[in-house]
Amino acid sequence: MDGTVELLCKIFLGLIGLCVGSFLNVLIYRLPLGINLASPPSHCPQCNAKIKWYDNIPLLSYLILGGKCRNCKKKIPFRYFAVELGNVLLWIAVLILFDLSVYAVVYALLASALLAIVFIDAEHGIIPDSLNLFIAGLGVVVTVYSIFYPEIAGMVGTYAVAWWEYLVGGAGAMLLYLAVYGLYKLIRKREGLGGGDIKLMGALGLVLGYRSVLLCIGLSAVLACIYLAVLAAKRKLKAEKPFAFGPFIAAAAYLCALFGNCLIGLYLGLF
Numbered sequence: 001m002d003g004t005v006e007l008l009c010k011i012f013l014g015l016i017g018l019c020v021g022s023f024l025n026v027l028i029y030r031l032p033l034g035i036n037l038a039s040p041p042s043h044c045p046q047c048n049a050k051i052k053w054y055d056n057i058p059l060l061s062y063l064i065l066g067g068k069c070r071n072c073k074k075k076i077p078f079r080y081f082a083v084e085l086g087n088v089l090l091w092i093a094v095l096i097l098f099d100l101s102v103y104a105v106v107y108a109l110l111a112s113a114l115l116a117i118v119f120i121d122a123e124h125g126i127i128p129d130s131l132n133l134f135i136a137g138l139g140v141v142v143t144v145y146s147i148f149y150p151e152i153a154g155m156v157g158t159y160a161v162a163w164w165e166y167l168v169g170g171a172g173a174m175l176l177y178l179a180v181y182g183l184y185k186l187i188r189k190r191e192g193l194g195g196g197d198i199k200l201m202g203a204l205g206l207v208l209g210y211r212s213v214l215l216c217i218g219l220s221a222v223l224a225c226i227y228l229a230v231l232a233a234k235r236k237l238k239a240e241k242p243f244a245f246g247p248f249i250a251a252a253a254y255l256c257a258l259f260g261n262c263l264i265g266l267y268l269g270l271f
């Protein structure tokens with residue numbers, strides 16, 4: 001592809017990333033509360049005033065309005081700005097690593113779904129089925145695509161992932177989490193993992209393949225342990241409070257989508 005055309009395509013994708021980030025804010029707020037995503041149109045949660053289109057431009061509107069509602073002047077949570085900025089940065093990293101490819105589109109959409117999961121699970125302690133289904137759908141796309149193009153474009157040291165590796169990843173990760181769930185319940189007589197975590201792992205296995213998802217399982221546990229250790233050190237750890245594991249799975253999954261294949265490829269190249 002022509003260099004200029006390629007750059008324009010990437011800028012265009014970046015702008016879509018901003019709009020998707022804006023939509024994620026709607027999703028994060030409405031999905032757990034069961035509110036329709038399309039109607040009513042965006043309004044201020046404080047004063048209910050309808051938000052005009054020019055006050056709904058990703059990133060810019062928040063900065064221009066100084067993080068306050070135009071009507072009631074109450075503060076708009078910083079989360080709205082952070083999600084929009086976060087989503088576009090996650091997309092830029094994907095575009096840099098995977099260029100313009102089907103894998104780039106799949107991983108960018110995966111990143112957005114994971115970002116929504118981070119905020120919804122942290123606040124409400126649930127992972128909506130619709131997001132897990134969306135990720136599983138991305139997994140089906142990758143699995144079918146890999147039958148024709150198993151080589152993941154972009155990075156050095158990548159290895160080709162066969163279509164069956166995605167299927168093994170989906171089934172394997174879910175069974176592994178189910179086993180952990182069952183064991184924990186048997187020993188501690190209470191639930192350690194949520195049903196949402198188990199479904200999320202199955203969906204991630206399907207989109208990452210079994211090797212990357214194993215890496216993701218390990219990494220998410222390490223990230224969660226570090227977080228719990230920091231909490232314990234600050235004496236802020238409350239045993240009775242349910243612990244949202246979703247954000248750690250999401251962070252690990254994003255890192256594994258970006259670097260898992262490359263790391264595994266380099267590792268396999270050692271032999």
Ligand SMILES: [Zn+2]
Pocket residue numbers: 044045046047048049069070071072073074
């Ligand atoms: Zn307002």
